[in-house]
Amino acid sequence: xxxxxxxxxxxxxxxxxxxxxxxxxxxxxxxxxxxxxxxxxxxxxxxxxxxxxxxxxxxxxxxxxxxxxxxxxxxxxxxxxxxxxxxxxxxxxxxxxxxxxxxxxxxxxxxxxxxxxxxxxxxxxxxxxxxxxxxxxxxxxxxxxxxxxxxxxxxxxxxxxxxxxxxxxxxxxxxxxxxxxxxxxxxxxxxxxxxxxxxxxxxxxxxxxxxxxxxxxxx
Numbered sequence: 001x002x003x004x005x006x007x008x009x010x011x012x013x014x015x016x017x018x019x020x021x022x023x024x025x026x027x028x029x030x031x032x033x034x035x036x037x038x039x040x041x042x043x044x045x046x047x048x049x050x051x052x053x054x055x056x057x058x059x060x061x062x063x064x065x066x067x068x069x070x071x072x073x074x075x076x077x078x079x080x081x082x083x084x085x086x087x088x089x090x091x092x093x094x095x096x097x098x099x100x101x102x103x104x105x106x107x108x109x110x111x112x113x114x115x116x117x118x119x120x121x122x123x124x125x126x127x128x129x130x131x132x133x134x135x136x137x138x139x140x141x142x143x144x145x146x147x148x149x150x151x152x153x154x155x156x157x158x159x160x161x162x163x164x165x166x167x168x169x170x171x172x173x174x175x176x177x178x179x180x181x182x183x184x185x186x187x188x189x190x191x192x193x194x195x196x197x198x199x200x201x202x203x204x205x206x207x208x209x210x211x212x213x214x215x216x217x218x219x
Contacts, residue, residue, distance in 0.1 A: 005209060012206030016045040026075060029103035033070030036099045042069055043137070043163065044207040048076040051135060051161065054215075055080030058159045060132035065089035066120045066146050067138030071100030071113075077135065078109035087113045088127060090120045092138075124149040131155075137163040140180040143187035151196040151218055158218040162187060166203050166212035191216050 001007045026048070033042065043051065055063060055077050061084065063077050068091035078087045091097040097117045104113050116123045120138055124146070134150040136143065143162065150160045165171065165188060170181045191199035191214055199216035 008205040025107035042072040052076045052080040061085040063087045064131040071103045078112045129153040133159040140183035154218040160216040162214040
């Protein structure tokens, strides 16, 4: 096959069908998000499953998510923490949080999820630390602020996942004027230089185009 965006999507669909399968609760969450007019910027199914597996592999029981949107990734991680685990998720828009709340409750994991409404930069200082995994998927311009709080609210061994680091390859453009690219570049430099982190990153192609994810450990 030719390496085209359409074929990336086809391969992603194959992987999703083969390894993830159809999930009515997750499908309903995506439908509710779409009906509410939210952008389709949630993680792909294979990435949702990756988050779930990272939570389980790390044994995380307290998870922090920065950027709830419609609750799709929240459901994946809430399933991973188990009945005694908790996910605190931060969403700037009250309307989005209401849609997410309904979908999370409908998925049967409502008791595991605490949604905090407000700008993450304002909410994060109010949280009690000790998170085992932090997923950052909000405005890219504030990535370094969120990573700083991930380290402060985590502990040695905390897993940090930073989404959307590919930016269609623009991360390698030192002259980019795109604020989201610049925010991502600054975040990647922080993960590489800040002694609190040990990190790597992977480019991805698929349903979300040319993208990627960084995964770090708080040390």
